[in-house]
Amino acid sequence: MKILVCISHVPDTTSKINFTDGDTKFDTNGVQFVINPNDEFGLTRAMWFKEKQGAHVTVVNVGGAETEPTLRKALAIGADAAIRVNTPASDGFSVAKQIANVAKEGAYDLVIAGRESIDYNGGMVPGMIAGLIQANFVNNCINLDVDGTSVKAIREIDGGKETVSTSLPLVIGGQKGLVEESDLRIPNMRGIMMARQKPLTVLEPIETSTETSSVSFEKPAPKGAIKLVSPDNLDELINLLHNEAKVI
Amino acid sequence: MSVLVYTESEQGKFKKTAFEVASYAKAVATQLGTTVTAVALNVDDTSVLGNYGVDKVLSIKNAALEKFNANGYAEAIKQAAEKEGTKVVVVSSSANSKYLAPLLAVGLNAGYASNVIEAPTSTSPFTVKRPAFTNKAFETLQINTDIKIVGVSNNSFGIVEDTGSASAEDFSPSISNLGVTVESVDKATDKVTIADADIVVSGGRGLKGPENWGMIEELADVLGAATACSKPVSDLGWRPHGEHVGQTGKPVASNLYIAIGISGAIQHLAGINASKVKVVINTDPEAPFFKAADYGVVGDAFEVVPQLIEKLKTFKAQQ
Ligand SMILES: Cc1cc2nc3c(=O)[nH]c(=O)nc-3n(C[C@H](O)[C@H](O)[C@H](O)COP(=O)(O)OP(=O)(O)OC[C@H]3O[C@@H](n4cnc5c(N)ncnc54)[C@H](O)[C@@H]3O)c2cc1C
Numbered sequence: 001m002k003i004l005v006c007i008s009h010v011p012d013t014t015s016k017i018n019f020t021d022g023d024t025k026f027d028t029n030g031v032q033f034v035i036n037p038n039d040e041f042g043l044t045r046a047m048w049f050k051e052k053q054g055a056h057v058t059v060v061n062v063g064g065a066e067t068e069p070t071l072r073k074a075l076a077i078g079a080d081a082a083i084r085v086n087t088p089a090s091d092g093f094s095v096a097k098q099i100a101n102v103a104k105e106g107a108y109d110l111v112i113a114g115r116e117s118i119d120y121n122g123g124m125v126p127g128m129i130a131g132l133i134q135a136n137f138v139n140n141c142i143n144l145d146v147d148g149t150s151v152k153a154i155r156e157i158d159g160g161k162e163t164v165s166t167s168l169p170l171v172i173g174g175q176k177g178l179v180e181e182s183d184l185r186i187p188n189m190r191g192i193m194m195a196r197q198k199p200l201t202v203l204e205p206i207e208t209s210t211e212t213s214s215v216s217f218e219k220p221a222p223k224g225a226i227k228l229v230s231p232d233n234l235d236e237l238i239n240l241l242h243n244e245a246k247v248i
Numbered sequence: 249m250s251v252l253v254y255t256e257s258e259q260g261k262f263k264k265t266a267f268e269v270a271s272y273a274k275a276v277a278t279q280l281g282t283t284v285t286a287v288a289l290n291v292d293d294t295s296v297l298g299n300y301g302v303d304k305v306l307s308i309k310n311a312a313l314e315k316f317n318a319n320g321y322a323e324a325i326k327q328a329a330e331k332e333g334t335k336v337v338v339v340s341s342s343a344n345s346k347y348l349a350p351l352l353a354v355g356l357n358a359g360y361a362s363n364v365i366e367a368p369t370s371t372s373p374f375t376v377k378r379p380a381f382t383n384k385a386f387e388t389l390q391i392n393t394d395i396k397i398v399g400v401s402n403n404s405f406g407i408v409e410d411t412g413s414a415s416a417e418d419f420s421p422s423i424s425n426l427g428v429t430v431e432s433v434d435k436a437t438d439k440v441t442i443a444d445a446d447i448v449v450s451g452g453r454g455l456k457g458p459e460n461w462g463m464i465e466e467l468a469d470v471l472g473a474a475t476a477c478s479k480p481v482s483d484l485g486w487r488p489h490g491e492h493v494g495q496t497g498k499p500v501a502s503n504l505y506i507a508i509g510i511s512g513a514i515q516h517l518a519g520i521n522a523s524k525v526k527v528v529i530n531t532d533p534e535a536p537f538f539k540a541a542d543y544g545v546v547g548d549a550f551e552v553v554p555q556l557i558e559k560l561k562t563f564k565a566q567q
Contacts (some may be wrong), residue, residue, distance in 0.1 A: 012493055017384040038498050093359060099410075109561075118382050118495060118518075123362050126542030127318075127350025136427040137318060139347040142489070156490055157316075158343045158443040160435030166428040173347075176496045177432050177489055183375075211359035215375060215388040220521075226528075226538055234556050237527070238563050240543055245525045246445070247504040248471065248560075 001055040001146065001168075003046045004108040006099055006125065007074050008036035008117035009067040019217045024120075026217070028066075035070055035196045039115025042174035043046030044184050045144060046112055054144070056080055059104065062089045062098045070198065075195035084158075087205035092120070095210040098126030101206050103133050108169070114171035115140055126173035135169040142177030192222075200229065250283040251276050252334040253302070254325050256342060257291045264407075264444060268298045271408035273338040274301025275367040280336070286414070287328045289313055289321065298414035300407065306331075306419035312426065315418040316344050319427045322351035327421035329356055329395070336374075337397045341441055341501075349399055359391035365404040365522075382495050383521035401522065402443060402501045420504045442491065445474035445506040448523070450493060452478040452516075454509020454549060455473065458486035463553045464508065470560045476500065478510045494519035507548045512537025529553065 011017070018027040020247030022241045035043065061067050062085040071082040081099035085098045103111050111130075116123035130181035136151075138144075142161065149168040154161050156177065159196040187195070229237040241248045253273035255266035272327045273284045283303040288294045290313065294305040306328050313320050325348070329337055330430050338354065339345040340365055353360040353485065365386075376398060380387040391398075431494065442448055449468040461475075468475045475491060482492035482536050493500050495518040505523040509530060510516060517540050528541040536545050545552055 013382070013518065017381045019385070023366050028299070034424050058422070073336070086539060091359075093353065120380050120387070121378075121382060122360075122361060124350040124360055127347065128354050131351045131354030137347075137351065138428060139318065140343055156343065157433070157435065158264065159437075159439065159441030160433065160490060162433045162435075164428045165431055176492075181483060188434070200529040208394075211353075211391065211393050213390050213392060215390050217380065218386050219384070220386070223540070224542075226541050226544050227540075230547065231552050231555075233543050234552065234559050237543060237545065237556070238559055241504065241525070242563070245504070245542065247525045248563075 001049060001053060001110060002108045003049060003055050003057045004080065004103055004106065004111045005039065005046045005057060005059045005074070006038050006045050006111065006113035007043070007059045007070060007120070008114065009061055009063055009070040010036045010117050010119045013118065015057065016122050017219070022108050023216050023218060031069055035073060036114050038175050040115060040175055040184055041178040042078065042112035042114055042172070043077060044179040045072055047172065047185065048179065051080065052171060053206070058083060059150045060085065060099055060102050062087060062095045064088055071200060073187055075154045075200070076191040077185045078191065080198065082200040083203055084200065085203050090106065091210060092122040092124040092211045093128055094133060096125045097148070097208045098205055100129045100132035102203065110146065110168060111135065111171040112174055115175045121206065122133050127172055130139070130171035133171070133172050136166040137171050138164060138166060139173040141172040141174045144172060144178065158159040195241045249333045249335055250285040250303070251280065251336045251338060251356045252332055253286050253338040254345065255283060255286045255297060256340060257347065260290060260292050262291060262296065265342060266432055267407045268402070268405055269340045269400050270297055270300035270302050271493055272367065272405045274408065274410060275348060276336055276338065276356050276371070276398070277301070279368060279371050283533050285328070285332050285334070289324065291382070292310060293495070294416050298412045299409055301410040301412060302414040303412060305414050305416045307365040307416045308419050308421065310420070310423065312423060315430045317353055317426050317428060317430070318344070319425055320423045322348040322355060323423050324421040326354055326355040328419060331419070332543070337395070339397065339399050341401045343468035349397055353397050355529060356395045356397070357393065357399050358397045359393040360397040360399065361389050361391055362399040363401045364398050367405065369503035379522060384518070403446070403503060403524070404501065404522070426550050427452050440472065440474040442476055442493070442498050442500055443473045445502050447471045447506070448502045449471035449473045449477035449506045449508070450475050450478070450510060451481065451508045452510030453480045455518050461487065463557065469552055470557055472562060478516050507537055507541070508553060510537060511535050512540055528567050
């Protein structure tokens, strides 16, 4: 089985979010970038398929040269090869088109993406890839088994989960649950050394249109001070929630 | 060229989000000077949509679409959009809508904006506002394609009543490829889900163990709320994974979020920032949640929550 794992290069959650150029660009100054948390679960599940079923795992990222350390980290975790599509990740649809092209050219059986990335939170790349390459699609995937070309998966739904069956070729939008968090891997020295020998291919992008574009950003207005209520005066809390906040 | 809205239903009845997305579609239609057409799947009586600004309903009855299927539903909505010559399609931000919307976007070659929190700030160019960086900022996004898909964030626009009436028309899209078959569904049907809830009561590691969740459930019961938890709580197996809220869990966009024994780590707050009013109950006055919440009680959950339940019962009885 040939697996393609999409790796989004995102600011670490604890990063301070600032904007430059009149609030039109994300300020990367001092920001540490990591593998998108949802993608980390997918990458680890891919490692499982590699070790148990002999799958070949390629990771892909759409982005400039600055994303290569993130791809190298994925190689150090155990991916066999990496591809960087050399164009800024400007919007979800064009990223999906670039990855769909890679997926088609490489005839991958399974494409694993995260259900959303924690920077723009679009949640559209996995589904769009599936639509573009006409593969089956399971979103919010929390368990995945592949036997030949048949697939059993579990997906989270609002208020529960459902078990589905489908077949390869398949794209999933993965998330926590796909593997146990304790199984997430941290690159070790050997992995880091081996990653240096592994191929990181830079592909030039295909031409795409820009379906959506960021116009500007703003930060939420500063919050008013919290109102503290004494534990001996919970009637006051109910009063505030009823009359002031009007939520009960 | 009416605005098309996909109105979600369950067991033949519209979900609350259907009325919110219909209200949103009406606002967009007013901006564009056009009407609203809704797509309803396997709903018997669709006339209620008139109360939320819908002019016409394309009513689909299809046994193959009894259970949600992203491909099938996206295909049905696509064919409805083509039939109506629609330029704007409005969907919700439920897990199912977020599942089908990217497929629909490919089908219609449409730009898609998810989690939109306001009516478009402009329709030419078409610009909408949505959260980014896991609620640490807002992005103004322009959709450049001829057809646009807007995913409305739950509880953001609200339900707006209207006095119109909705005519119904049978519509039978041809659906071939479902791709994925649902084998079984495991869902606590009598419970309010986090996605649908107006109020969410959430517990953290401060509750010490799963045996103490009775009071969380009771508080949720009194308020008609859904229950949720912080990540360590689901990691420890005290609560099911589906209740875990935050950056790696479920997003919550409720009107009221009550956090009990939760510290308020940034990854947790990332999932609840879209909630309107936040209440924190925590023994530690230095807990970061006190900086993020609107109302707070510095106190022991084991003393505060049972009292709060009793007082709320009295309050509810008087209402
Ligand atoms: C990449 C990454 C992603 C993450 N994603 C998430 C996520 O999605 N969601 C999430 O929640 N976390 C997430 N986390 C974990 C997060 O950083 C915190 O560890 C977690 O939110 C803490 O949960 P907690 O507040 O329940 O527990 P604790 O940090 O243990 O806090 C418990 C709180 O309970 C209070 N308390 C104790 N006893 C009582 C009492 N009797 N009455 C009242 N209060 C009491 C304490 O004062 C304390 O504030 C993530 C972390 C990482 C690194």
